[in-house]
Amino acid sequence: MDQTLPQMRPVIRQLDESAINRIAAGEVVERPASAIKELVENALDAGAKRVDVAYAQGGKSLIRVTDDGCGMSPEDLPLALSRHATSKIDGQDLLNIHTFGFRGEALPSLGAVGRLTITSRAAGHEAATVTVSGSRMEKVRPAALNRGTVVELRDLFYATPARLKFLRSDRAEAMAISDVMKRLAMAEPTVSFTLRDVSDGGEGRLIFRADAEQGDLFDALRGRLARIIGADFTENAIPVDATREGVRLTGYAALPTWSRGTAVAQFLFVNGRPVLDRMLFGALRAAYQDLLSRDRHPGAVLFLDCDPQLVDVNVHPAKSEVRFRDPAMTRGLIVSALRHALAGEGHRSSNTVAEATLSAMRPEPVAQVPLSGAASWTTTHNARVWQMDRPSQGALRSSFAFQAPAPGLSETPSARFEPAPSPEVTEDLSRRPLGAARAQVHENYIIAQTETGIVIVDQHAAHERLVYERLKRQAAETGIAAQALLIPDIIELAQDEAASLLDFAPELEKLGLVIEAFGGGAIAVRETPAILGQVNSQGLIRDILDELADQGSTSALQVRIDAILSRMACHGSVRSGRQMRAEEMNALLREMEATPHSGQCNHGRPTYVELRLSDIERLFGRT
Structure with missing residues (x-):
């Protein structure tokens, strides 16, 4: 290239209003769900108590939002379509914001990339409508509307067709719209919402409905x-x-x-x-x-x-x-x-665990088995009823006679039943939330009886949680013991990283990690938590720094210590396969009732399942 030729200097120019609106729309309106979010928030800011939303083809061809809010006068409509025009703030204090919207960008942005029509009526004014397409506004005209506002957006991104290529399928866009509506419905439980898909015309298909809730x-x-x-x-x-x-x-x-x-x-x-x-x-x-x-x-x-x-x-x-x-x-x-x-x-666990257990225990279909005399399964009122032509009593007894177990086999090889305590003890324990222990099955599961049903406890998972909580309490009371390094680990960091890490030095010291400045961006690791054993100091420090940068605080060291305590709890808890006496099982149940988080093990799995007697009876068709 000839360096002697004069370089072409780029010319600075003022963009026209249409281009400015299309650029702004790229930030505010990413997809149809974004447009619906802005319009519904406007309706809520207007004091609406009912918001109805309809869309077609995933919102690409039609979005309609109808509300019963305060509405706008004919004079307000052109101003509402101007950029940075809003009734929600006065511009004096940008932090004192009590509404969803405040920038005044949504309506002009939508009018820049689609065909937007607003029909509105304020109290004491006649209804009026205005249309804007590609930032070109038509005249305000009279309209028919009882109250509130109807905003209709057609052909989204027709003025910026390149944006259409980045939209997903109609189904995916519809799912995003539904998600936005549900989030806004959670934010305003006293407002009624409906969402319809009118792609096929008419009233369309109801996708979501939430009537206004009452109460505190x-x-x-x-x-x-x-x-x-x-x-x-x-x-x-x-x-x-x-x-x-x-x-x-x-x-x-x-x-x-x-x-x-x-x-x-x-x-x-x-x-x-x-x-x-x-x-x-x-x-x-x-x-x-x-x-x-x-x-x-x-x-x-x-x-x-x-x-x-x-x-x-x-x-x-x-x-x-x-x-x-x-x-x-x-x-x-x-x-x-x-x-x-x-x-x-405390020990509470979710009832979905019991529901899953009951679903797994549904009786399998039983084939018809001929017995002496005619016998069959029939269903009456959704309950299986055994019917037979009542053979002689002798034949009936011989058909159901119990056989002695084979020599050398235990009658109950994997279950241990404890003798029932005295009546007064039974009454006391069965009234407890986790009841009285009645049996141990497969040397791992405790069966307890409550006033309303039974409880099945995983003895290893439950005791693991109890030991873990005990170890955490001891660590919190006595602190985490630290071990001094014979030769401190020197770690080179950027100066800003070292400064942010040293700000958290007091919190880290409580967990057994002692650090101090070592000149420049270097830090010296002088003590590490004894419970962690041999520690890769540089890796630990890097993990802490990453979490500080991501969240502004760190729990990386606490997580590592908790993981060690969890492993200690696992090794120190009652093992699967150990036979337990009745008093041991009841002691475990009582400690579970008194220990927080005992309803789940260290990995979030349930430690027990509670089955109500009414549900068990339903399994056997007794209701």
């Missing part, structure tokens, strides 16, 4: 969650209500034995706004860290409410991320509140 905060939320997530979640979730330094945490958290393979049952809200914030989800995981295995995820619906001055929601175009003024305090509130609530449930 927890009752209304519980009813809404039962409709959206399912009754099994609300039956196995515990209420959470805690406050710290002006921040309140409310909602429901599931028992550890009610968990999922992915994070599909985790919903977090900040001042009523659904968020997908990494720090908040990390705090949720930390609260369950020694109650679930790494491949299981807890279920929770949590609401953080605080003064808007304590949180900044203006950090993401879609407002899905937030920044707290004191993130460490907020994280600590979530972790401590959830752990306290879970510990308060």
Whole structure:
């Protein structure tokens, strides 16, 4: 290339309004679900008590949102379609935000990439409608509408056809729309929502419906969650209500034995706004860290409410991320509140475990077996009834005569039945939550009798949890013993990494890890937790730094210590195959009742199954 030729200098130019709106739409409206989120939030900000949403072809060809909110006057409609025009803030304080929306970008952005029609009527005004296509606005015209607002968006991204190539199938987009609607319905349990697919015309197919719930905060939320997530979640979730330094945490958290393979049952809200914030989800995981295995995820619906001055929601175009003024305090509130609530449930386990057990115990179909005389299985009123033509009593006795066990075989090779205690002891123990021990089966499972049914306990898993909790209490009371290194490990780090790590030095010292500055970006590791044995100091420090960078706090060292305590508990617990006396089994049951988290083992699996007598009788057709 000839260097003597003059270089062409790029020209700075002002983009036109249409291009500006299309660029803004790329940030605000990623897909049809994003458009519905913005429109439904506008309806909620307008005070709507009923929001009806309809879509066609996954929202690509039609989105219609109808609400009964305050509406807009004919003079407001053109202004509402102008960028950065809003009724929700005055622009003086961007932190004092009490509404879902505040930027004034959604409607002009939608009008820039699709064909948008708004029909609205405010109290004391006539209804009016306005249409905008590709940022070209038509005149405001009179319309017919009783109240509220109807926003209709057709041919999304027709003005930016390249964006259509990045959309997924109609089915995938419809699922994203449904997810958005359910999250907003959780945020406003006193508002009615409907979602319809009108791809085939007419009234369409009802996809989702949630009628307004009644009652106080927890009752209304519980009813809404039962409709959206399912009754099994609300039956196995515990209420959470805690406050710290002006921040309140409310909602429901599931028992550890009610968990999922992915994070599909985790919903977090900040001042009523659904968020997908990494720090908040990390705090949720930390609260369950020694109650679930790494491949299981807890279920929770949590609401953080605080003064808007304590949180900044203006950090993401879609407002899905937030920044707290004191993130460490907020994280600590979530972790401590959830752990306290879970510990308060004691030995409780989810009832879905019993339901799964009952499903596995369904009687198999029994083939017809000829006996002396005519006999057959018939079904009457959903119960199997044995019918026979009543042969002679002698023949009947011979048909059902018990045979003696073969020589050399035990009559009950894998079960040990304890003699029943005296009546007064039986009454006392059977009234306890986990009942009175009655038998040990296969040298691993304890059968206990309660007032309402039976309890089956995995003796090894239960005792492992009890020993683990005991070891954790001892470690918390006496501290983690540290072992001094003969030659300190010197680890070279970047100066900012060393500074952030040294800020956490006091917390790490409580866990047995003693570090200090060694000049520049280097740190010296002088003591390590004795319980960990020989430690790769550099690997441990790197893990702690990664967690600090990701979440602003670290539990990597605590997790390693807990893992060692868990292994110690496993080796120190009652082993499978050990025969236990009645008093030992009852002592184990009593300790389970008094120990938090004893309803699940160290990996989140249930330690016992409770079967009610009514369910057992149903299995045998006795109801």
